[in-house]
Amino acid sequence: xxxxxxxxxxxxxxxxxxxxxxxxxxxxxxxxxxxxxxxxxxxxxxxxxxxxxxxxxxxxxxxxxxxxxxxxxxxxxxxxxxxxxxxxxxxxxxxxxxxxxxxxxxxxxxxxxxxxxxxxxxxxxxxxxxxxxxxxxxxxxxxxxxxxxxxxxxxxxxxxxxxxxxxxxxxxxxxxxxxxxxxxxxxxxxxxxxxxxxxxxxxxxxxxxxxxxxxxxxxxxxxxxxxxxxxxxxxxxxxxxxxxxxxxxxxxxxxxxxxxxxxxxxxxxxxxxxxxxxxxxxxxxxxxxxxxxxxxxxxxxxxxxxxxxxxxxxxxxxxxxxxxxxxxxxxxxxxxxxxxxxxxxxxxxxxxxxxxxxxxxxxxxxxxxxxxxxxxxxxxxxxxxxxxxx
Numbered sequence: 118x119x120x121x122x123x124x125x126x127x128x129x130x131x132x133x134x135x136x137x138x139x140x141x142x143x144x145x146x147x148x149x150x151x152x153x154x155x156x157x158x159x160x161x162x163x164x165x166x167x168x169x170x171x172x173x174x175x176x177x178x179x180x181x182x183x184x185x186x187x188x189x190x191x192x193x194x195x196x197x198x199x200x201x202x203x204x205x206x207x208x209x210x211x212x213x214x215x216x217x218x219x220x221x222x223x224x225x226x227x228x229x230x231x232x233x234x235x236x237x238x239x240x241x242x243x244x245x246x247x248x249x250x251x252x253x254x255x256x257x258x259x260x261x262x263x264x265x266x267x268x269x270x271x272x273x274x275x276x277x278x279x280x281x282x283x284x285x286x287x288x289x290x291x292x293x294x295x296x297x298x299x300x301x302x303x304x305x306x307x308x309x310x311x312x313x314x315x316x317x318x319x320x321x322x323x324x325x326x327x328x329x330x331x332x333x334x335x336x337x338x339x340x341x342x343x344x345x346x347x348x349x350x351x352x353x354x355x356x357x358x359x360x361x362x363x364x365x366x367x368x369x370x371x372x373x374x375x376x377x378x379x380x381x382x383x384x385x386x387x388x389x390x391x392x393x394x395x396x397x398x399x400x401x402x403x404x405x406x407x408x409x410x411x412x413x414x415x416x417x418x419x420x421x422x423x424x425x426x427x428x429x430x431x432x433x434x435x436x437x438x439x440x441x442x443x444x445x446x447x448x449x450x451x452x453x454x455x456x457x458x459x460x461x462x463x464x465x466x467x468x469x470x471x472x473x474x475x476x477x478x479x480x481x482x483x484x485x486x487x488x489x490x491x492x493x494x495x496x497x498x499x500x501x502x503x504x505x506x507x
Contacts (some may be wrong), residue, residue, distance in 0.1 A: 125238040139228035140210035146199030149254030178253035190246035192277040195230035196255035222282030229492035246505030260450025277460035288465030292442035293463040301384035302349040302448025313368035346378035420459035430498035
């Protein structure tokens with residue numbers, strides 16, 4: 118019996134379990150590095166299957182090895198953390214935790230990998246070793262992947278694969294491309310300082326609000342002239358705060374935003390370039406500033422052979438399943454694994470095909486649970502195809 122047959126047999130008998138696992142996790146979301154109950158829930162399900170999970174040193178997240186010891190070991194990764202926002206789906210399985218919700222589909226990722234564990238454990242023999250990696254803190258930049266790697270999550274691993282929910286794709290479709298599929302994502306906070314003063318006498322002080330406006334428009338503009346436009350770099354502000362009175366120049370103000378780029382080379386030098394530009398914009402205005410630059414994650418760059426493995430795995434589910442996609446501006450800490458070993462990430466369609474396409478990181482996001490079975494089939498096929506295409 119092939120691994121695909123094992124997956125079909127398991128899904129035929131246990132699809133309802135898969136849905137219930139996802140709904141349990143959805144009802145009880147936990148923020149990054151707080152996924153203690155989720156970790157315990159996953160560990161219990163794996164033990165029930167006869168496997169031997171090992172919790173990561175921080176107490177959240179776990180790994181689980183099985184299959185041949187003296188063979189290439191393929192890692193499959195799912196992230197487990199939720200987002201700090203209130204859920205507004207109205208679903209009967211809505212979050213029971215105030216202001217915490219699985220609005221990015223990590224509950225689905227975790228349930229899929231649990232299904233894969235059960236399907237593979239039921240197979241009579243595995244062609245390669247498998248490592249399941251249930252990772253905490255994906256949403257906390259620079260990401261829990263760094264902690265997992267430091268704890269040895271990639272030791273002995275030859276390739277790593279993952280799926281991520283995509284509400285722009287209909288259920289049954291899975292998309293992948295070679296090369297970059299996500300972007301690097303950083304954030305920055307700038308605090309500006311001036312003596313302040315009366316708005317009738319801006320020449321006697323440093324006009325802080327004017328300086329903020331200069332940075333708001335100037336930084337994105339100068340970046341667009343200093344960076345190759347083919348690298349799809351975008352700088353967007355999310356917050357600007359200063360002042361309380363119309364006739365008073367404030368003494369301080371803050372700006373916060375994100376910088377994203379499709380190019381790893383550009384990302385490597387982004388902080389120095391941003392600091393240079395901000396200083397150049399504010400120095401002529403006599404405005405002092407401090408800049409906190411938070412490096413996030415590099416782009417997820419799908420390795421060519423791993424992309425072929427994932428492509429064959431998708432096509433083995435259904436010849437019509439493979440879909441096109443483009444590199445997104447979002448960041449994903451799966452990229453840190455690909456800095457260490459080859460691998461690939463694909464997009465799992467979770468849209469029902471009817472009604473609005475509910476976007477990720479929104480309080481209304483939910484997924485069509487039929488996608489869970491598709492995800493199980495794809496990742497089980499990845500193990501089979503890894504043995505064939507190696």
